[in-house]
Amino acid sequence: MSEAIDYKVIGTSPIRPDGVDKVTGRAQYGADLNLPNQIYGKVLRSPHAHARILGIDTSRARAMPGVFAVITGADFPESERGAIGGEGGGDVSDLAKNIMARDKVLYHGHAVAAVAASSQSVAEAALAAIEVRYEVLPPVLDLLSAMQPDAPLLDPNCFTKNLPEKPERPSNIAAVMKLGRGNVDEGFAQADVIVEGEYRIPMAHQGYIEPHACVASANEQGQTTVWCCTQGHFEFRAMTAKVLRMNIADLKFIASEIGGGFGGKTVVYLEPLAVLLSRKARRPVKMMMTREEVFRATGPTSGAICRIRLGARRDGTFTAASAWLAYEAGAYAGAPMGPGAMTVFAPYVLEHFQVEAFDVLVNKPKVAAYRAPGAPQSMYAMECAIDELSIRLGIDPIDLRLKNAAEAGTQAPYGPKFPPIGLKACLEAARVHPNYTRPVPAGAGRGVAVGFWFNVGMQSSAEVHINENGTVTLVEGSPDIGGSRASMCMMAAETLGVPYEQIRALIGDTESTGFSNVTGGSRTTFATGMAVVRACEDIIAQCKARAAATWGVDADQVLWEDGRAIPAPGVNAELKPLSLAEIAGNAARTGGPLLGRASLNAQGAGAGFSVNFADLAVDRETGKVDVLAFTAIQDAGKAIHRAYVEGQIQGGAAQGLGWALNEEYIYDEQGVMQNAGFLDYRIPVASDLPMIDTQIIEVPNPSHPFGVRGVGETPIVAPLAAAANAVARATGVRIHDLPLAPPRVLAALEAAGG
Amino acid sequence: MARVVIADHLLVYTGGQHVVELPAASFRELLEALDERWPGAREAFARCAVAIDGQIYQDAYLEPIGKDSEVFFMQRIEGG
Amino acid sequence: MNKIQIETAINGEVVEFLCEPQQSLLEVLRETLGRTGTKEGCATGDCGACSVLMDGRLVCACLVLAAETGGHAITTIEGIATDAGLHPIQQKFLEHAALQCGICTPGLIVATKALLEKHPEPDETTIRYWLAGNLCRCTGYDKIIRAVQDAARELAHPA
Amino acid sequence: MGGFSYAAPGSVDEVVTLLGEHARAGRRAQVLAGGTDLLVQMRGVDRTPRTIVDIKGVAETGTLRLDGAEIFIGAAIPSAVLNDHAELAALFPGLLESADLIGSTQIQGRASLGGNLCNASPAGDTIPALIATGARTVIAGPAGRRELPVEDFVVGVGRNALAAGEFLVGLKLARPAPGTADAYLRFTPRTEMDIAVAGCGVSVTLDTNGVCTAARIGIGAVAPRALLVPAAGQALVGTRIDDAALAAAGAACSAAASPITDKRGTADYRRTIIAVLCRRAAATARDRARGAGA
Incomplete structure (x- = not known):
């Protein structure tokens, strides 16, 4: 090659x-199919973030004209425990409970019942006629509080996994993971400069524009066809079969066109409900989520707290690093803390490092995959720490990264030696890029960051x-x-x-x-x-x-x-x-x-590296941050369709910038999300962004006939730190927590003396 | 003898042993060797991704392992 | 249910339908009339996926009652191409790879048509602000803006 | 509980009659203009059935009249129509800036000043701008017509001064005196598609020496309802609207504010930036007034 x-x-x-x-x-998307004789399914959702279900009375709803079927958790078979398999991750029994609560609701918006009726308005009226009695429990919303030994428990049967011995007491910490090499004390002792900090990254949603939707049609023998928008219809079939204990041979899944997923359409939410409703109603059942339901009850990605310590010699050589990473899993175990731990130091040569990561249950929706799951959070923290080091040492941020960059033969922190990778090629390209060599606009700062994802x-x-x-x-x-x-x-x-x-x-x-x-x-x-x-x-x-x-x-x-x-x-x-x-x-x-x-x-997916740099300006009177310019350089291995590779890079940059600047799940004290709509969950609009300049680097992946590495996920990783580093350089003030929303930025500027 | 490096989260199964040398010509043989050394470990290891001489395999059941190969067990990687 | 009978013109074709008083034009287009090219992203006017023209003016179909449309003219994405083929805006979206998943595309194309009828040669800032009500989560907007610029050039100065 | 129904009366009297019948019968009726708030509420927080009374068929609510000293803007005119009106834009650039900020191009195709006012959101963009212009509301009801200054029309969060059976027909604005100009600024985290974290409308009149002879300043999203801040206006009167006067006006706005902390911003933040917005909007209005024959 x-x-x-x-x-x-x-x-x-x-x-x-x-x-x-x-x-x-x-083109037919998830909600675009209408079948003859079709009726509409809708879901009743919990008004509490944490509560025991004492009873559900569906009798009034069942008696309503036009109502064909009502289901609750009691209509589901007792599910097996065990891995879901495929990309979904997690446990079948958790998946089953997530799509329809049984004894407990674990987040505001958790499904408790569903109906199928002749029209959407009849279905809504039927939901209003269902009576659920709850015993409200204190919600666990804060990551650090959830980790305390005396925190209220989401699951009394949750014992922290991967500890040397099974713990005596249950905990909200579902699992821990450790990773390390060398001796960090020795490494830090060799450092001339050590930077450390705690960084908080908010829970964020994939924000695909198409809400989840499906149509299920079951016949009297149980043979069922499901049309749905999905990132993988075979895995949706497998999940539906496991949750409903059905024979896979009785399920046929047809993937519609899909209006975005970014990882959020890799798990089922509606499909098993639609199958059950259709079987009971003996008619095709169409289900469509509202945007509010998408925010409240489908996969965001974890909010996280990341503590980083990084030591270096005066010449910029890293001597040691440590990371403490806590990720919100939401209601059920399965935060992407593993990849977070494996990516945090991946771009760099490090003789001494240690990582400790936690998967923590909180009363928020169960997280789902989101573009390079886990990496944006931990790498944001590390790339900010490197920027601080760069400022402290007076070394150009690209030069500092080049000095420590991994290359073919470097032992990756997660184990193996890297095959040929494009990190240094991206950094070299960035260093001479006209957008990098030109002066920084007055009042702005230029931030640099590196991104990485394994690809599979x-x-x-x-x-x-x-x-x-x-x-x-x-x-x-x-x-x-x-x-x-x-x-x-x-x-x-x-x-x-x-x-x-x-x-x-x-x-x-x-x-x-x-x-x-x-x-x-x-x-x-x-x-x-x-x-x-x-x-x-x-x-x-x-x-x-x-x-x-x-x-x-x-x-x-x-x-x-x-x-x-x-x-x-x-x-x-x-x-x-x-x-x-x-x-x-x-x-x-x-x-x-x-x-x-x-x-x-x-086998042999090629690791994908990127370098981003951005010019951001800050309004010192309001704290508003504007993106003036953004450049993304990424190793694609080989770009098959250049424009769509550029598009992946540009789209990832926009999502990363949105997360950096404005996107976050905002909760009240009862655990109710306050911004479950596109008005207040602020994804970037066209006028928020500049053109996003891209440069494709091609260091071929020897495992693919044309050298392809995969490009879709790496682009979201670097923009968070590139933005934060730009703001730090524009203002001279380092803000550790995201998003860089105007009130936070203004408060930081005022605290630093204006 | 292949040099096998155990990820930290699997040390529960190996009594804390981080590196072990085992005779195995394929991943399947390696799993058997691990299970023989630490009864019951097979299932946990089989769920892992492995890197054999730098190449990452999510599912490596039939992959050959060289005499001097280095094998890392690591968490499976997902994606969005 | 007290349904209302409405007669309206959709893409130049006279259409009669029955609707509930509170039903939106979007719901009727999609669920009653089978015009599913107009997409639902939020149903609250915040994403622009359901953009249609009502008497030539750009609106969100989710924020118009179906009952209000009697006697008005509605243009949806299905009415943008002509007997001669794709509209230049559609062609430019294809050429510039201005769509990835494509769910926002019908709304963006309808909004762009309204834009170029009012501002035949818009600058980048005008385009970005005019289209700020059309959310796209895939592209970062870069290629969409370029497609609109190119379509404007083509419409203003046909080759 | 009855179902929804839809009515489209053709005259002011018919609207009043219909609203009155519903009020007497204890049935709910709600006026529909652009619908950009109403439809969202019907689908979300407030799903109870009602009669939707569409006033767009009433000629007067769709009337825009600029003859003589008084300008009339019908309650149902979409802001996109106002934005396209060159003469109105020349007379009230600030008011049109506020109309141009209501949601997206799509929203502006429907949303009206009248609807924005009746919806009575503390953060409604056009309300502080209307307050600055000194606009008066024209209300029709069972007892005939009455007028009310805009600042008295909104009485609380989501509450307006309309009595049972009344509805808003339109707005009256005096043609601005020579040397008068207005401006509106709001703050949002995004550039577009956002709800004001704070907003400020300013109208100033300068004499031929550039000295301010009159000023009205309205603030939004920093109190349960948009407010006229007389002290802020007074801080400008008698000055050339220099930096010191701007600072004093800004401080008066901060002092008048009683903001809350919510998902869109903290109380402290709102109190701080309302002063910034006031200074910036007033400076813009001043510069416009200088160009407007002062």
């Missing part, structure tokens, strides 16, 4: 094959059908959130040697293609792309065999070039090349339809 390879299609930016349907309103592989399937005129249909199982149909078609075009326009990609349902894990973990272009390439190689081998049969030569005497079978050098010069169309047209005579396929569990 070398960068010098001259690709025809890879690295260009063609129009996506599903584009026209998406700009004309034809996992399971994917792909099929390649050669149509009778030589055009190509790809069938794969990865929902297309950001243009992946285009990149799949491009990799197929490059491999087969046929024009991009001759290829169409279809996302198969769970009965029409092989298992694939979720679109997530930055895995689709890497892993599903690898499956597509392998399936194309399979079809090429078949085509060569067909050509050999046609020509009466051995298969190894046929080569594949530019979409044609050609005789190998020295083989009968009279033979005319056979195009894919010719081979396909003759397929009936040479063995029947041409179908290639591949399935794999892709």
Whole structure:
């Protein structure tokens, strides 16, 4: 694999094959399907953050005209304990209780009952007729208080995992994780300068624009079809089967188009409810969350408290680092503290370090994956600490990072030695970038930060059908959130040697293609792309065999070039090349339809590094922060569709900036979220942002046929610290806590003497 | 003998032992060797991702392990 | 349920429907009339995914009662392309990769149409403020702004 | 409990009759203008059935009249229509700034000054701006018509001065005297799509020497209702609206404020920035007035 390879299609930016349907309103998203005879399902949610359910009376709701079914926790089978598997993480029994409370409600908005009725307004009236008696318990909302031994318990059966011995008493600390190497005391003793600080990062939501929605249709034998917006319909099928103790063979999941996920659509919320309601009502049931429900009851990511200590010699060499990381899990265990711990020091060479991380239950919604889960929180703290060090030592922040940057052969803090990685290439590119070498605008500060994510592989399937005129249909199982149909078609075009326009990609349902894990973990272009390439190689081998049969030569005497079978050098010069169309047209005579396929569990995902820098200005009278310029440089390994790679980087930057500047879950003392809507949960609007300049670095991943690393998650990691470091440099005041909302910034400026 | 490094959260199963050398030509054999050394450990280790000579495998059941390979057990990585 | 009979024009086609008094135009478009190109992101006027034109003026369909639309003309995303093909705004969104998941795209295209009818050659700031009511969570807006700029150029100076 | 119903009366009298019938029968009726607040409330905090009385079919509520010394703005005119009106923009740039800040372009396609006023949110953007201009409300009811200064129309959080059977027909504004200009500024964390953390409307009149002869300052989102702050206006009168006068006006706004701490900001923060907004808005109004024949 070398960068010098001259690709025809890879690295260009063609129009996506599903584009026209998406700009004309034809594309069908989660809530766009309406079935004949359909009724509407709605969920009754807890008005308390922490309470015991004493009783639920649904009799009035059941008696209402137009009400077809009512369900509560009692209608669910006793669920098994055990890992969900796949990307979802966590425990099946917790998942089951999260989608419908049993004996206790653990957050405001926790589902307690659901109805199916002839119209949405009848369904709403039926919810209002359900009576639930609660014994209200004190909510546990603050991370540090939740960790105290005398804190009220969410789960009296929760005993901290991964301790040397099983603890005697239950706790809200669901698990701890430790990581370390060398001797930190020795390392800190070698330091000329030590910086330390505590950083708080708020709970934040993925904020996809499409609320969760599905339609379920069950028949009298229990065979059920579910249409839904999901990052992975195979995993939704598995979760639904486990929660309802159904046979997977009785469940068919069809992925609609999906209006954003960012990790939040990797777990089920509505689907098992819709299946149960449909089974009871014997009619198709459509369920759609409101935006408020999305905020209150679907996966935010953890708020966290991160304490960092970092030591360095006068020349900038890091001597030691330690991190203490506490992550909010929400109502059930499963905060991304593991990846948080593994990423915090990942970009740097460190002989001595230790990390301690905690997964803490609080009366807030159960967290779900969100773009590089766990990394933005811990790496925010570390990248701020490095910036402080850079200021203290008077070393340029990029130079300081270059001095300590990991490279191929560096032992990563999480274990193995890095294969070829692009961190230094990104830092070198940043150092000479015109946006970095130009002067900082008056009144602004320029902040730098590094981002990192592992990326993953996992399971994917792909099929390649050669149509009778030589055009190509790809069938794969990865929902297309950001243009992946285009990149799949491009990799197929490059491999087969046929024009991009001759290829169409279809996302198969769970009965029409092989298992694939979720679109997530930055895995689709890497892993599903690898499956597509392998399936194309399979079809090429078949085509060569067909050509050999046609020509009466051995298969190894046929080569594949530019979409044609050609005789190998020295083989009968009279033979005319056979195009894919010719081979396909003759397929009936040479063995029947041409179908290639591949399935794999892709290993060797390439680590993704980024460098961001941003110019931010601060209004010293109001504390308002404006983003004047933002530059994101990232190693993509190889960019298949350049514009969509840039788009991933730009979108991640916007999400990271939103989290840094304004986004947060705001709770009152009773544990009720105060800003459950897009008006007060302030994601960036168009006028909040500048153009986001991107530069794609390509250090190929040796494990992928085209060098792909995966790009989707790394971009959200660095913007938090880049923004905070810019504000610190603009004002001379270091604010540790996010978001950098105007009241906080103004208070910090005033505390520092204006 | 492969050099096997145990992640901190798994030390519960190894009585605190951090590094161990075990004979194994494949990941499957390694799991058996671990289970033999520390009965009951297999399930916890099988749930982990591993890095074999720097390459991370989320599911490594059939992967070969070289004579001098370095194997790290680590937490599985998710993603958004 | 006391339903109301309404006759309105949607994308130039006369449409009759029955609605409940409190139902929004968005709900009727999507659930009654099968015009699902107009998307729901919030139903509170905060995201712009349901942007439509009412008598040529940009509005959120979630904040209009269906009952109010009698005798008015509604344009939805389904009415933007013509017999001649995609509208230049649609074409530019495709060319600039200005959509990722695509859920905000119909609303953005309708809003852009209203923008370019009022400001045929808007600067970047005008575009950003005009479209501030259309949330996009995927793109960071960069490519959307470029697509709108390019569409404005194309409409003002057809090739 | 009855269901929802929808009515679209064609005249002021019909609206008054309909509202009166409902009041007498103890049934709920609610006036609909742009609906950008009403529809959200009906879907969220207040789902109880009612008769929705759409006043957009009443000619007077859609009337915009600028003839003579008095300007009339019908209660149901969408702010987008006002924003497009060049003469109105020249007369009341500050008022139109406030109308241009109500939500998004989409919201402005529906939302009206009248609706913003009747909704009586402490943070309604147009209310402090209307207070600064000295606008008067025109109310129709069973007893005929009455007028009320805008600052007296809003009486509390979400509460206005309309009695049973009454509704807001429109707003009256005096054509500004020579040397008069207004400005409105609010503070929000985002650039757009946000609710004011604090807002300040200022109208000043300068004589030909640049000395301020009259000033009205309204503040929003820093008290249960938008307030006229006479002391802030007085701090400008008799000055050239120099830095010292601006500081005094700002301080008067802070002193008049009785803010709360909520999801949008702390009380201290609001008290601090209302002074900043007052200074900045007053400086803008002053600069405009200098250009407006002072």
